[in-house]
Amino acid sequence: MVERHHVDEIAQVLDGHATGRDSYVDASWRRCVEIYGMDPTRRDPAHIVTDAEFRTHREQADWMIGAARSCLQNLFRQVAGQNYVLLLTDAKGVCVDFFGDDLFLDDLRGAGLYLGSNWSEDLAGTCGVGACIVTGEPVTVHQDDHFGNAHTDLSCTSAPIYDSLGQLAAVLDISLLRSPSPKSSQNLAMSLVMAAARRVEMANLMAASRGEWVLRFSSSPEFLDVDPEAAVALDGSGKVIGATRAATRMLSGGRNLIGAPIDSLLGLSVDDLPDLMRDRPTEERVVALDDGGAVFGHAIAPQAPRRMQKVNHALQKRAQGWFGGALAGSDPTMSRVLSQAERLASxxxxxxxxxxxxxxxxxxxxxxxxxSRRRGFAVLDCAGAGPEDMREALSAQSGPTTLLLLRIENLSSETAQLLPGLLDAHPDLRPVATSGQSLTPGASREALPSELLFRLSGSVLELPPLRERQDLGWLIDRLLSRRSGGEMRLTPSARAELMARDWPGNLRELGNVLDVACALAESSVIDLPDLPAASQARKQEQDLEAVLDACNWNMARAARRLGVNRSTVLRRIRKERLRAPD
Structure with missing residues (x-):
């Protein structure tokens, strides 16, 4: 009778009638029937991934498990004796960490509340983890909120965990095999799981940002140093390179903060951060918000670099993705390219x-x-690679795989003919090719057969050369800080020289120049004599308007980058009828 009523209620939702349930439950029920083709009358068991799949999910989530473990242990102690079980799933819904009472392990395994269970909505139907992944918000799916009859005894409350770049990284779930009937009985569980998720995000941000400034916030001075509500990580120029979800909502209404200068969000600059450290009383560390309000701030200075911290930082960055503050500053062309890449990645x-x-x-x-969260990764340098090299690169790959084709313009005709067949034979293969030749409209495309070119270039991302980037100063600071651990700085004349160079070798050349300068400098200050000579290689044809934009239409600076006189720049401006932006 109860099952019949549940099925009838789902039918009402499909007919467009309101049920009085939360809107995310109704929406999930519709997806279960209309998109996933599920049958609410079936009692499908929990979906458990294979041992090999579980190991892969666990390895990929290892960084998040480490950040979350202490918070989960504390949360489990808070609910001890109340028969709750805690699940930490990855962003795909697979449980990778678990806390539960040993007395009920058999029941928990049977209900899927255990390691290796997959609670994605398309497999488990309406459930806490699945609805949280779809909505990106905390949810409670209580008893017959669940779509499948096998789960209607459960009560699951889930909160999302975002990485420091704003991407969904995990879900924290607190569940009961059986609970009191009112959904409101889980209000405390919701408060606890949201607070725990916030602390996991904070722990992850702190672990990934030991070499950077971190600014933490709280609406109350009493909790500022011990349990802050939000935090951002900043590079040496004051741009946001990481943020917790609460900080994103507090400072930008939910819009991504990565790359934003801190002084555009708060009434302070990076130079004001030392005034917010612990040597001042918390009630005096007031930070003005953009909307006229205020919070209390706690600034944590970059820690001295240590080898293990660098390794951990690299692993965190690799796990979270590299978009935003890791690859570019405030350059509009790079921002557009990275935004496209981020949306296309998945x-x-x-x-x-x-x-x-x-x-x-x-x-x-x-x-x-x-x-992309693809498991496999194969690399092939197309310069000199033959058909056997291509087959060998793919021979050990299974499941979703990225095939990185370096210098695709150098692919031999024989291998180019083979590649379409290999792509057909590996439907889980996603090719990502790099090319030193432009594939924008009007560019020469004679290096590859047009059929293969169209097959590979579903979307083309064009990276600008360094001489046209407006964030050159930011890149110099970032690369120098990485190479010296923040201990080296440039004199104004050395900085002006680097800003004026043409950089035909781009980022690679800039990195090499800074390596030499750090080695030659006799103190922590790099001056003109410490810089190696500029490369003589120079482009004959350059986009004058792009160079002018990168130099903010400073004629003298543009002339130095182009290696010509200022009068030559003015003549070209008149000839090309260029005008400075308003």
Whole structure:
């Protein structure tokens, strides 16, 4: 009778009638029938991944498990004796960590409240974890809120955990095999799981940002130093390179903060951060918000670099993705390219990344792979690669795989003929190619057969050369800080020289120049004599307007970058009828 009533209620929702349930439950029921083709009368058991699949999910989520473990232990102690079980799932809904009472392990396994269970909505139907992944918000799916009859005894309250770049990374779920009937009985569980998720995000941000400034916030001075509500990580120039979800909502209404200067969000600059450290009383550390309000702030200075901290930081960045503050500052062209790459990363669209040598094509390709959450990764350098090299690169790959094709313009005709067949034979393969040749409209495309080119270039991402980027100063500061641990700085004349160079070798050349300068400098200050000579290689044809934009239409600086006189720049401006933006 209860099952019949449940099925009838789902039918009402499909007919467009209101049930009085939360809107996310009604929406999930519709998806279960209309998209996933599920039958509410069936009692399907929990879906458990294979041991091999579980190991893969666990390894990929290892960084999040480490950040969450202490918070989960504390939460489990808070609910001890109340028969709750805690699940930490990855962003795909697979349980990778678990806390529960040993007395009920058999019942928990039977209900799928255990390691390896997959609670994604398309497999489990309406459930706490699945609805949380779809909505990105905390939810409670209580008893017959669940779609499948097998789960209508459960009560599941879930909260999302976002990484420091704003991507959904995990879900924290607190569940009961049986609970009191009113859904309001889980209000305390909701408060607890949301607070725990917030603390996990905070722990992850702190672990990933030991070498950066971190600014933490609280609406109350009493909890500022011990349990802050939100936090952002900042690079040396004051741009946001990481944020907790609460900080994103507090400072920008939910819009991504990555790359934003802190002084555009708060009434302070990076130079004001030392005034917010612990040597001042908490009630005096007031930070003005953009909307006229105020919070209390706690600034934590970058820690001295240690080898293990660098390793952990690299692992965190690789797991979370590299978009935003890791690859670019406030350059509009790079921001547009990275925004496109971030949206395309989780799709199966084949990509070609174009740009001059050293402009960051391979780094962006690896960032796309990490953000795609694909398990396999194969690399083939097309320069001199034959058919056997192609087959060997794919021989050990299974499941969703990224195939990185370096320098695709150098692919031999024989291998180019083989590639379409290999792509057909591996439907889970997603090709991401790099090219030193432009594939924008009007560019030469004679290097590859047009059929293969169209097959590979579902979308083309064009990286600008360094001389056209408006964030050159930011890149110099970031690369120098990485190489010196924040201990080296440039004199104004050395900085002006670096800003004026043409950089035909792009990021690779800039990194090499800074390495030499750090080695030659006799103190922590890098001056003109410490800089190696500029490369003589120079482009004959350059986009004058792009160079002028990168130099904010400073004629003298543009002339130095182009290696010509200021009068030559003025003549070209008149000839090309260019006008400075308002």
């Amino acid at each position: 799709t199966s669209v084949p990509l070609v990344i174009c740009g001059e040598s050293g402009s960051g094509k391979t780094k962006l390709a690896r960032a796309i792979h990490m953000a």
